[in-house]
Amino acid sequence: xxxxxxxxxxxxxxxxxxxxxxxxxxxxxxxxxxxxxxxxxxxxxxxxxxxxxxxxxxxxxxxxxxxxxxxxxxxxxxxxxxxxxxxxxxxxxxxxxxxxx
Amino acid sequence: xxxxxxxxxxxxxxxxxxxxxxxxxxxxxxxxxxxxxxxxxxxxxxxxxxxxxxxxxxxxxxxxxxxxxxxxxxxxxxxxxxxxxxxxxxxxxxxxxxxxxxxxxxxxxxxxxxxxxxxxxxxxxxxxxxxxxxxxxxxxxxxxxxxxxxxxxxxxxxxxxxxxxxxxxxxxxxxxxxxxxxxxxxxxxxxxxxxxxxxxxx
Numbered sequence: 001x002x003x004x005x006x007x008x009x010x011x012x013x014x015x016x017x018x019x020x021x022x023x024x025x026x027x028x029x030x031x032x033x034x035x036x037x038x039x040x041x042x043x044x045x046x047x048x049x050x051x052x053x054x055x056x057x058x059x060x061x062x063x064x065x066x067x068x069x070x071x072x073x074x075x076x077x078x079x080x081x082x083x084x085x086x087x088x089x090x091x092x093x094x095x096x097x098x099x100x101x
Numbered sequence: 102x103x104x105x106x107x108x109x110x111x112x113x114x115x116x117x118x119x120x121x122x123x124x125x126x127x128x129x130x131x132x133x134x135x136x137x138x139x140x141x142x143x144x145x146x147x148x149x150x151x152x153x154x155x156x157x158x159x160x161x162x163x164x165x166x167x168x169x170x171x172x173x174x175x176x177x178x179x180x181x182x183x184x185x186x187x188x189x190x191x192x193x194x195x196x197x198x199x200x201x202x203x204x205x206x207x208x209x210x211x212x213x214x215x216x217x218x219x220x221x222x223x224x225x226x227x228x229x230x231x232x233x234x235x236x237x238x239x240x241x242x243x244x245x246x247x248x249x250x251x252x253x254x255x256x257x258x259x260x261x262x263x264x265x266x267x268x269x270x271x272x273x274x275x276x277x278x279x280x281x282x283x284x285x286x287x288x289x290x291x292x293x294x295x296x297x298x299x300x301x302x303x
Binding site: 003005006009012014016017022024026028029032035036039046047049051052053054057060061063064065068072074076078083090091092 | 216
């Protein structure tokens, strides 16, 4: 029964992340929501690795890869936010109309 | 249920409640600095959950990378774009929020019903426990060697890309002739920002 608890926790965290990603207006909060979603995926991987594959723990290897990608994503994302802020002088998602039709 | 299982269950519950409450705080609070600190709490709770899942190494990596690097990076980002602006209210914003909430609740109910309905084939093998670090290292240098090397290249690319993106762009109007060439990244000279104490214009 333990595996289901972790999976449901991860699903709840993922849904909170999606809600924040869609509704928040501050760009930095959008980046934080992306981090929440990545962590939910990691929690899933670790739960599967512990309960379905405890001897070879490939899930932990994948979780380490996901952590690496998340760190790179945060760095590049914040750099993009800084450069947009310098050009447009705002952090409001609704006012970024670059790359919109 | 023996004592160890009870302790495990109770700590799972406490950490899960902490994690979800902090995640909701990250998304819903209006002050973004509180959100950043609550994000650190989410990361620490998740690392506790990893320890409950017999993964000490990844729990340590989680604290090091997320709390130590990503969260600090986000705090620096908040400080660098520290603009106290009141966002212009968008007409009928509540429709979007309600629709998103409905979609998220629907997704959650779908996922949880799937999780509860699936007959998981739980393995009975002995968990790796303390030997996990060695097994992860073996994986890294045998069957996951290519992704491992690609990850290092990706980190290097992210490093260079972040520096290039965040640098102030420099457009040389006229190349200075007799200036000594030094190997530095050219930047646009920064505008002088009035410091605190004197009243600012806006």
